[in-house]
Amino acid sequence: MPSFASDVKNELSRTDTERECCQTAELAALLRMGASMVTDGELGLGLRFEAASAAVARRVIRLLRTMDAAIETSVAMERTPQLRRRTYIVNIAAGEAVTPLLTRLGFLEAGTLRAGTDMELIRKKCCRAAYLRGAFLGGGSVNRPEASCHLEITAKSATMGRALHTLLRRLHFPVGLTDRRDTYVVYLKEGDAVMDFLALIGAEEAAEEIEVARNLKEVRAQVNRLVNVETANLQRAVDAAAGQLAAIERLAAAGRLVSLSEDLRETAEMRRAHPEITMAELAALCHISKSGMSHRLRKICTLAEEV
Ligand SMILES: [Zn+2]
Structure with missing residues (x-):
């Protein structure tokens, strides 16, 4: 060659x-x-x-x-x-x-x-x-x-x-x-x-070939960075969901789920039923805003810490 x-x-x-x-x-x-x-x-x-x-x-x-x-x-x-x-x-x-x-x-x-x-x-x-x-x-x-x-x-x-x-x-x-x-x-x-x-x-053609290859390298690096950011976001969501599920199980084990407010109980049940979904998807399922869902989940975690 x-x-x-x-x-x-x-x-x-x-x-x-x-x-x-x-x-x-x-x-x-x-x-x-x-x-x-x-x-x-x-x-x-x-x-x-x-x-x-x-x-x-x-x-x-x-x-x-x-x-x-x-x-x-x-x-x-x-x-x-x-x-x-x-x-x-x-x-x-x-x-x-x-x-x-x-x-x-x-x-x-x-x-x-x-x-x-x-x-x-x-x-x-x-x-x-x-x-x-x-x-x-x-x-x-x-x-x-x-x-x-x-x-x-x-x-x-x-x-x-x-x-x-x-x-x-x-x-x-x-x-x-x-x-x-x-x-x-x-x-x-x-x-x-x-x-x-x-x-x-x-050698204009050769110069251009190098430029094209350099642009490609740059685009690939950008894509990699984006993929890394997305992977990190996904990992954060998974970690958060795991934390919420642990809190819910703790409350359940202590017999505290029944005494929660209706909103919190509904949230806990939804999270148990859908452990893999993001908080935004959970909020949509419960027909509330994302910040409302965030607030509820934080509350559940705080209550679990008190058990
Ligand atoms: Zn000359």
Whole structure:
């Protein structure tokens, strides 16, 4: 069964990014998350990108082609037998086109690799969303809507982890950062934040699914509360009726029932005949008001205490 996270990635990889600035930002984030440089002797630099799903691999290839039609790519699939997981490898062949591409992405400066924070790429608001989409596609995960809210992006470098943390904080997300061994995880735990993030990066459907699940959870909690209140009321009525019956039996045992006023005697007989009904129903049977019935029953209980 595909996970919710992979559904989200499928949705994201179908989104259209028309602006060139955003395409560059998204591709840069994707490559930062899952690419490594490969040097191939005289041919120069190549890239190897590892994607967790075919959709993400296709997205990378599409973005690469849009940026530069001359880029040569090939795809391979690798299986990790222990984890029963497939990894899709996008190989970007070493060649003349790679260096200009990496320079454009800001990864190379004067021919050397730069582990920058891509600040130039995310100056514009539209590009920030695109950059975060790339980061999520490259290393994101999110709980399914029925579970507790949790979204995280796992970066392989401290620089990228911190860059994502800073960017999300600037966008006012309540974001956390933690390192697990060699990975750096930025995460969101609040439902509203998870929904806002998904909507921001273009996963509107996923955001809506979470909202629907959250509403359902709320309605269920309300129903439970109501049922609990009703159960408590019912229990109180049962306890009260038991107390009244005990009082009546006590009066009967002492031979005091016959000496009660007619009203009280009628009430006692009715209660004995209908031990399970509520006080309101008892009042209706005796054709008196609820407060009148309450008064009579209290009187019976007081008299029984005196026995
Ligand atoms: Zn843009």
